[in-house]
Amino acid sequence: MPIFTAGVFLLSGLAIAVPIALHLLRRRQPQPILFGAVRFMRDALAKSRRSRRLTQGLTLLLRCLTLLLLAVGFSQPQVPNASFLPAGSRRLLLVLDASATMQAVAGEQSLFERSRRWCGELLDGLEAGDAAGLLVADDAGEGAVLLPVTDVETLRPLLQEASCGFGAVDVPARVLALLRGDGASLERFELHLFSDFQRGSWPEGSVAELQSELRRRGATVFLNGAAASGLLSDAGVVKVTLTPEALVGGGPYSCAYELCHTPNYAGSLTVRLEGGGREQDQLTAILPGAELSERLTGQADLADGGEFTGRVVIDGDSYALNDSRHYSLARLGNRRALVVNGSGDERDGFFLTRALRPAGVAFSYVMPETKDWAGLMNTSDLSPYAMVLVCNPPEMPSSVVSSLRRYVESGGQLVLFPGGQGGLKAEALRELCGLGAEGLSVSDTGMLEERPLRVTTEASWGELPSRLSRMASPPWPLVVRRRLVLKAGETGAFLRFEGTDGGEFMLRRALGAGEVLVCAVSANRDWSDLPLTPFYFVLMQELSRHGAGYRHRPLETVVGGELALACRGDISSVTALKGQEPSGRTVELPCAAAARGGLLVVRGFRTPGIFRVELPGGESRQVAVNLPDSESRLELWPPESLTGTLFTEVPSFWSADESELRRQSSQASRMRPLSPWLLLAAFALSMAEVLYANVRSRRQGQPRLLGRLLREGGGVA
Secondary structure, eight states: OOEETTGGGGGGGGGGHHHHHHHHHTOOOOOOOOBOOOHHHHHHHHHHHHHHHHHHHHHHHHHHHHHHHHHHHHTOEEETTOTTSOOOOOEEEEEEEOSGGGGOEETTEEHHHHHHHHHHHHHHTOOTTOEEEEEEEOTTSOSOEEEEESOGGGHHHHHHHOOOOSSOOOHHHHHHHHHHTTTTTOOSOEEEEEEOOBTTTSOHHHHHHHHHHHHHHTOEEEEEESSOTTSOOOEEEEEEEEESSEEESSEEEEEEEEEEEOTTOOEEEEEEEEETTEEEEEEEEEETTOOBOOOEEEEEOSSSOSOEEEEEEEOOOSOGGGGEEEEEEEEEOOEEEEEEETTSOTHHHHHHHHHHSOTTOSOOSEEEEEEEHHHHHTOOOOTTEEEEEEESOOOOOHHHHHHHHHHHHTTOEEEEEOOTTOOOOHHHHHHHHTOOTTTEEEEEOOSOOOEEEEEEEOTTSOSHHHHHHHHSOSOEEEEESOOEEEEESSSEEEEEESSTTOOEEEEEEEETTEEEEEESSOSSTTTBSGGGSHHHHHHHHHHHHHHHTTTSOOOEEETTOOEEEEOOSOOTTOOEEEEEOTTSOEEEEEEEEOSSSSEEEEOOOOSSEEEEEEOTTSOEEEEEEEOOHHHHSOOBOOHHHIIIIISOSSOEEEESSHHHHHHHHHHHHTOEEOHHHHHHHHHHHHHHHHHHHHHHTSOOOOOHHHHHHHHTTOOBO
16 A cells, blocks of 8 residues: 655645536537538538547546646655665654653663664664664753764664653654754655653644644654553652741641552552651552542651751652652741831730740740831831731831832731721722732721621632641631721632621732731730630741741752752852752752842752752752653553544554564565656656647648538538
8 A cells, every 4th residue: 555755735636627627618519500411421520520529538538647647746655565666765763752751661671771772673674775863852952863874883872872861851842953953954754753652742732843844844753652551550749748838947847749640550559758867657548549648747857957858759660750759848947027016005016926926935936026117117128027017007108018018029928917097008908919999998897896706717728728727627706896898809818707798807919929918807905806816826826837938949849940049149150059969979050140039040950859059158958859740640642642643644653562663664664656657657648648639639621522512502401
């Protein structure tokens, strides 16, 4: 069966309808001519009509055959086992996927080693005059690149030196870049793709763009699947969420994890939380069904300084890279919190200070420091404070609002409590939060009779509501005499009064790297009995715990990603940092100063694990580096989708093992191009049609008897 490498040209064969239509439209209708009743004239006319029909029929046939041959010729057919045609030489481009998932093990070899062996066998089957090239598509863009050469032995050292990376690779985009770059002249070649065809490495958009380029170049695609269906059985850790996000001097912490698995995986496995060089906790999960965990808990050791590092790890399987997920928790000392007494009366923040640092308790997340309103206005730099809590402010001028907003955007936590001075006006709050009139409405109820209300959580706001609920079950009763009625539009409520018209007890607005929280009642006893409830203590402790870690930068990234690290001093000229890989090898990490914030954006993380990064000034950070999300799961394209959905516009073949690859490759080597002969035949037919039409259209004289009769006015009916 022939293969058409440019099958779209077959549609041009429909052009044969043109000469057929012209032939039918130009058929002559008999015209009656008055003439004498001469018998032999009828025979002459019938003979002339038969001759004309033969001429027109043969001309039409030659024209249709010419058009059909041109259509088939331009579609570039190749036919197998056509020994009468010249064979020509083969040109192959071998593409070796070197993304992280190719390190999965099938049998005794990794998928990458298996693909490399397949490449070697394919080279063994080439003949003299054939050419082959190689592209190793790795995550760093440093893999071998060699366009097809006839000396195929030069490819073998490159194959042996090729190695698999730990990051994600868009393989079709890498091939397309080669074809549009150094391989711009490469046409009518065989593209051999050796991959597990992981969905993350073969996005549909990139495949469609590559397919269009291959169709234009008349290429044939060979899909060599290193991971046959059912060959791999895997479970992995794809996500770990730590609570808290940073440790204040050490202490308890917990984590939630998420597991993934291939469809053919079933069974139980042990999930372990490791930290500080020892196992902290473990549990058993049964898959499928336990992809999301109960929390694992641990205790951070206070003996050592610096970050607290560890990992969540499961039992080993065919893909070892996703069996663990590393983490690094920053350690923060006691942070400072600024409590502002807006009226100058210490009663404004008295209960608040006690809740943040209870008497008789040696440990607290923040160390409260009090100032009056004038002290706040005279403080030019609020960045040393993890939290700023403003109680009963007077009217807030634009300068104060702008200063507080800059503080929040840089990562601070601002908590506002109303009071008798009425400073929390809607206009100031909207400016502070960056909202319009539809985003926030504020009204003061004034002093009313005591009214019992209940406060409940909005579970949509992260982990903090869950921690509050575990400390004390909602709803929490509260006696209120006065409050702000806060109605939020797009803003998220952190805590809410029960009832559809109750409004927010505390609304939260994320702004830049920080957040603004506005409470509906005062921080003292003037508006409610909140400061006397156990809920008040729990709320302020959890807010301070949250705020103490709010200013830290996450110490986690992915292979091939980047990370912003805070540094001291002048970093504008720093272009590289010294780093130590998990294996202990020292590497150079490229970096650049961020536009603002005194941050260095560091890159060059090539392997998963814990990196130690040396910062200017003698500081260091331990950074957790994990697999990209696309490489954490084994989600492969099935063969029927590859040939039936992705590669449908070019000739494509699927091979699942070496024997099938040899058969497909052998079939390709027996293919012979038929296009030159078809185009030559079309040219010959077109010339024959021209000559035949000229010969048959020569003017012929009238029979003498017919001419004499016409001159004398005779006729025949």
